[in-house]
Amino acid sequence: MNDRLSARPTRRALVGTALGHALEWYDWGIYAIFVPFFSTRFFDPHDKVSAVLSSLAVFAVGFAARPIGGLVVGRFADRVGRKPMMLATVAGMAAGSLVIGLCPTYATLGAGASAILVLARIVQGLATGGELPSAQTYLAEYAPRRRRGLWSSVIYIASVGGNTVGVLLGLLLSVLLSESAMASFGWRIPFIVGGVLGAGTLWIRRSLAESATFTAEREERPRLWQEVLRHRRQAVQVVGMSVGLTVVYYAWVIAAPAYAISTMHVNADAALLAGVLSSLVLIGVLPAWGALSDRVGRRPVLLVSTLGTAVSLFPLQAMIDGSAWRLGVAMAVAMVFIGAGVSILPAAYAEMFPTHIRTVGLAVPYSIAVAAFGGTAPYLQTWMGATAGRAAFTGYVVLLLVVSAMTVLTLPETRGMSLTATGNHGDDTEGIEREAA
Template structure:
């Protein structure tokens, strides 16, 4: 088989998966970044504080919708296929972004504008609840088994990249537009861009092939809840693995610069630059950790991540001390340990469940963990910092990381395992050859 031809489907699968997940985190980031500019456009403008709080409450609504989306989309992905649901989730995210970007304001529609914003965020929440489990299941099943850890790193490369693009776009628009222009029309630009990116991702994903693991077992579809109960141990393990890494990912990869600006009075431009540079470092580290897990196993790498991060957080927090360059160094060190875990979570999750419930088995507990712990992290970080000091939230994160580490110890080693019950998935190119054919 021509190597160039066989490589094209591989690149398409990686690109299609990555772009959809990048879009999820891009949408997540731009909503949080641009809230100060569009909040009074959707809620009563005479009370600016109330408008911002209302917009943040709508942000939380998106998190609340995720478990429902995970259940519905995950179940359909296990019944009709990974590819159709990957198309549906991208369409939902893109539509929600376009609706927000093009929606009339409160001055035009009154409370109707608020309702449209809520509905758009619910749509995005339902879509994102199904996007990660569908996409990472697809990628894990498509990947050669001996390189599954390396391939799974694409998921978080995409998430960091999507969030970073949103931050850079925010900085660019803030530099080019006045504050009045940002409040008037500038805030619409990133949401419209998100819709366009979603359309491009749909065009790429439409040509993807279904995974061999799903098509080989299409007829084997036992009853859902019977199978969920049979695999309740794995569902609990998903929650345990996710709680620590989800919160530390939010606290150090996403929110550290903003928190340093607000609570530690670090220069805003320098803090944002530290965040972008550390994110680029994380992107470079992810495939290296994924490849290492393919050699030494998932459990050792996950333990390095959870325990290494837990041990280092208090010294790293103390290192920052109001300095932008220290913030950058602390974030860079944190990325080394955080990257080890998040790079291979998609592979580890996929290896925990059989094909017929692989997506929904992950989607429901994962969405619950993200909603309960990731969704509350911004509030808890601010509240604990104000009432008990920064060390209280750091201690909370360390505790959750130890829960994740203990959960990892209960897992069997799954490196290189087959993802089909027949055990006939190839070590190298079966997925590539199937799609090229």
């Protein structure tokens, strides 16, 4: 197959993929960031701690819907195409965000407001469960195979960018609005903005071309569960690779500013600014790590990420003592190691499965891992910090990172392999390594 026709990404494909993925992380990020401001608007305002914990529990409920979304969307993406499902996921994310932004409060509807929040998060969970594997697969199939690691970094550049936009919006609103105004209506603004951004992304994605790799192998559609069982080893490896990097990503990239504000009582403006600056560091290192993996391989870079982060977490935690600048420095150092792993996960995942099961093969185990570990990370971070101290949660994260590192050691090296049917048969380790050579 001609690489110039099937693998070279177009500008529209890159922009459309990136914007949708940025929207996913914008939506999830603003929820975590604005919990301190809207929690008492959806739950009993007389118990603020309980309201925050309830809001974080709803955050986890949204994640619980991801495996279902991953299964349904992933299956259709492997049967009817990547593009239609990428349209559906953006529509779901935008709709959920808009509903939250316009939802009546607990004072108006009582428990009904809580129920609407839960339903909106479930819709977003279903959508995002299919967004990540669909977008990652689409981009990986477009990328030149010798530069797939570099191109895969676009996924997390977009995700960090989307989250950073949410943080900046939070910072701007906290500066312009009083605390009472933020609690009254300011928290609605980022969710309404998310709905508008989703509509724009939907318009861009509608003109994307279908993945040429998928189109070329459209007729090869074996039975789903037969293929899932055949690739069960890869499914377990996806879970193992994901648990550590997912939890540390949510704890340090997404939820750290909100945790610092609500639990460590760091000044809100300063904590959000620290989050923005550290995110810029992460965006800067992502393409560098991706390009390095195209030269030295996926496994070495993934090991640097998992083991480097594990070793550094306790010293970085000790730096944070309620000071915003210490928070920013600690987050920035963590981003260097975290970036090594997340920059190339899209490429590594895509290289584990053949085309006819590439989306759903990733979607289901990845969504299970994210739901079980990522979705509960902010809640556990708050709960463990309050009951056993911050070190308990850090130890939990380090343990999961070790699990991810051990999983990486079981992977074949897939740098530069072909994603066509002749280049990837899942269990054909010898063929994979020959393609990578």
